[in-house]
Amino acid sequence: MNLSVTPMKLIEWTLIFSFASCAPAQSFIAELSTEHDPGRRSQRALVLADSAFDDARDYYNKGDFDKGDASLEAMTGALNVCVESLQAARKAKFYKKAEMNVALLQRRMSSLLEDIDLQERGWAEQTNRTLDQIHDKLLAGVMGK
Numbered sequence: 391m392n393l394s395v396t397p398m399k400l401i402e403w404t405l406i407f408s409f410a411s412c413a414p415a416q417s418f419i420a421e422l423s424t425e426h427d428p429g430r431r432s433q434r435a436l437v438l439a440d441s442a443f444d445d446a447r448d449y450y451n452k453g454d455f456d457k458g459d460a461s462l463e464a465m466t467g468a469l470n471v472c473v474e475s476l477q478a479a480r481k482a483k484f485y486k487k488a489e490m491n492v493a494l495l496q497r498r499m500s501s502l503l504e505d506i507d508l509q510e511r512g513w514a515e516q517t518n519r520t521l522d523q524i525h526d527k528l529l530a531g532v533m534g535k
């Protein structure tokens with residue numbers, strides 16, 4: 391496994407993370423649509439989904455549930471773009487990586503749900519069910535390839 395990072399990759403990932411932390415959900419999708427290679431687009435969508443989840447957790451911890459809900463919406467939007475990109479790429483290795491990433495997001499989401507008061511869980515629970523559906527699609531893609 392090659393763990394070396396080129397300076398250009400480091401700059402690209404830094405820009406993705408900084409852009410993702412301050413951009414609304416629609417610009418996530420717009421940024422992803424500029425990538426023409428479906429494999430890379432799916433990987434970028436996974437990075438943006440992780441970043442959006444981190445933002446959501448921060449907002450929920452601060453008690454700002456509206457912004458947390460919006461960040462979870464951005465996460466599911468990025469994951470939907472990932473699934474669409476994987477369907478276009480038709481390569482099992484991309485499906486497996488995405489499936490493992492979404493499984494990790496599911497575990498993190500379960501932890502987040504435990505931290506949120508029962509009355510405030512509405513959108514987070516809906517997002518958890520959506521994550522289950524996305525994970526099922528990715529598993530089907532892994533098994534079908």
